[in-house]
Amino acid sequence: MRTALRRAGVAVVTSLLAATGLAAPTLAHAEDTATPATGTVTGVVRADATGRPVGGVCVTLFALPDPQLWNGLWGGCTDASGTFSADVPTGRYTARFTDDAGRFAEEFYDGRITLGGATTFAVRANRSTSLNASLAPGATLTGRAVDAASGSPLAGVCASALRGWAGDYVTAVSTCTGADGRWRLTGLPAGRFALAFNLRGTSYTTWAFGASSQADATLIGVGVGRTRTVRDVALASAGTVTGRVTDAAGQPVANAWVDLTGRFPGRAGAGEGPLAVETDADGRFTKTGVEPGTYRPLVYAADYEAFAPEWAGDADSLASATPVTVTSGGQATVDFQVAPGGHLTVAVIEADGRPTTRTFIGFVRLGSGEYIGDFDIYNSSMCTSNALPGGSFVIQLQDPATGQNYWYDGATSQDDATPVTLGRGESKTITFHLP
Structure with missing residues (x-):
C-alpha cells in the first residue's frame, strides 16, 4: 500500500489557526514552485515471536537533522501482508512503528527504543529504500483506581506510563476505568515505568502510590509481552469551587473571570489557564474538576477595566488573600464584591x-x-x-x-x-x- 506524503499534525495546526482567527498558510500553485525530488520508502513489518507479517502497524518518518516527535511525516499503515510504502522528499530520515491495537510495543528504526537513538537512512531521488521491522509483543500493566477516602472504585480515570524517573511518556494504548475502577495499559515495551493518572474532567495528575512527582515515583517493571497487575492506586476525588460576583450595589457581575491560582493573566488573555471560570448572567460561577488543596482565588474583569482585580476575602494582593480549601469530592464557596479600580x-x-x-x-x-x-x-x-x-x-x-x-x-x-x-x-x- 503506497501512501502520499502527509505531515502529521497538519489538521491540528489548521484547527488551531482557525480557532485563533489567524489565516492558514496558503499553498503555492504547482506552476509557481518546483516539485521536490522524491523517493520511496517501503518495507515489511513482522512479529518477533513468529516472523509473520502483521497488518495495522503504522509508520511515521522523521526528517534529519532535527527529528522531533511532534513533526513526523505520515508513512501509512501496513496492509494484511505487513507491507507499507510512502513517497517522501529526498533526504535522511529515521522511523517509528506503532500499533494502535496494543499488540506490539512502539519501536524506532532499527530496533531502538527512543527517537534520539534511532538508526537513520537515506532516501534518494526516484529510488526505493527498504525499511523492514520486527516488533516485540507489547507488555501490559493493569490495576484498579480507588477513591482515597472511601476505597470505592473510581470511574473515568486514565493511566499513562513514563520511562524511569526522568524519561518521556511511553506510547501505549490506555483503557480508562469504568464503574469497576479497572484501568489497563497495553502495547508497552519492556522496562520500568512511573505511573501517572488523570481523572476525566480535571487538569491535574496523580502519581501512583503517593509520589509527588515522576522523580520520586515507585517504578513498576514489566517484561517483554508480559502482563502485570499492580496494587490499587488511591486518588483523591476532584472537588468543586462555586460562588457569586457582585458589585458595590449588590448587583450581579456577568462575564467576570475567577482564577483559582490567584494569578492575573495579563497579555495571555482573560480566561487563560485550566483553573479559570467565567460568571454567568447572575454573577455565579462553578469550577469542577479541582484538585484538592488550598487556593487563593482572584476575580478580574474580562476587559481588565470594569473593576479592580480582587482576591478572596476582599484582599488587594495574593499574599493577603483568604485561603479557600478544596477537599476530596467536596465543594468550597467563595463570593466577591468588586469595586472600581485605580x-x-x-x-x-x-x-x-x-x-x-x-x-x-x-x-x-x-x-x-x-x-x-x-x-x-x-x-x-x-x-x-x-x-x-x-x-x-x-x-x-x-x-x-x-x-x-x-x-x-x-x-x-x-x-x-x-x-x-x-x-x-x-x-x-x-x-x-x-x-
Whole structure:
C-alpha cells in the first residue's frame, strides 16, 4: 500500500489557526514552485515471536537533522501482508512503528527504543529504500483506581506510563476505568515505568502510590509481552469551587473571570489557564474538576477595566488573600464584591528631559512581586495601566528592541525601585525618568 506524503499534525495546526482567527498558510500553485525530488520508502513489518507479517502497524518518518516527535511525516499503515510504502522528499530520515491495537510495543528504526537513538537512512531521488521491522509483543500493566477516602472504585480515570524517573511518556494504548475502577495499559515495551493518572474532567495528575512527582515515583517493571497487575492506586476525588460576583450595589457581575491560582493573566488573555471560570448572567460561577488543596482565588474583569482585580476575602494582593480549601469530592464557596479600580498614567522622560520617542513595554507589579498589569509606550510618551487594586506597586519598563529593563524612578533593579502607592479607586500620574 503506497501512501502520499502527509505531515502529521497538519489538521491540528489548521484547527488551531482557525480557532485563533489567524489565516492558514496558503499553498503555492504547482506552476509557481518546483516539485521536490522524491523517493520511496517501503518495507515489511513482522512479529518477533513468529516472523509473520502483521497488518495495522503504522509508520511515521522523521526528517534529519532535527527529528522531533511532534513533526513526523505520515508513512501509512501496513496492509494484511505487513507491507507499507510512502513517497517522501529526498533526504535522511529515521522511523517509528506503532500499533494502535496494543499488540506490539512502539519501536524506532532499527530496533531502538527512543527517537534520539534511532538508526537513520537515506532516501534518494526516484529510488526505493527498504525499511523492514520486527516488533516485540507489547507488555501490559493493569490495576484498579480507588477513591482515597472511601476505597470505592473510581470511574473515568486514565493511566499513562513514563520511562524511569526522568524519561518521556511511553506510547501505549490506555483503557480508562469504568464503574469497576479497572484501568489497563497495553502495547508497552519492556522496562520500568512511573505511573501517572488523570481523572476525566480535571487538569491535574496523580502519581501512583503517593509520589509527588515522576522523580520520586515507585517504578513498576514489566517484561517483554508480559502482563502485570499492580496494587490499587488511591486518588483523591476532584472537588468543586462555586460562588457569586457582585458589585458595590449588590448587583450581579456577568462575564467576570475567577482564577483559582490567584494569578492575573495579563497579555495571555482573560480566561487563560485550566483553573479559570467565567460568571454567568447572575454573577455565579462553578469550577469542577479541582484538585484538592488550598487556593487563593482572584476575580478580574474580562476587559481588565470594569473593576479592580480582587482576591478572596476582599484582599488587594495574593499574599493577603483568604485561603479557600478544596477537599476530596467536596465543594468550597467563595463570593466577591468588586469595586472600581485605580489607574496609573506613566509619562516617560529621557535623560535629557525630553519625552521619549522610544517604544517600551510596561509592567505593574505588587510590592510583593506579583504581576498585576501592564501598558505600552508606543507613538506617545504616556500611557495608562489597566484597572488596579489599592496598594504599593513597582513599575518596570522594558525596551523590546534591546531587552534592557528600567525601574521607577531611575532605578536599575526591582529591589531598588521607588514604590508607587494607590488608594482603592485612585488614579495617579507619575513621571518615569530614564537614566
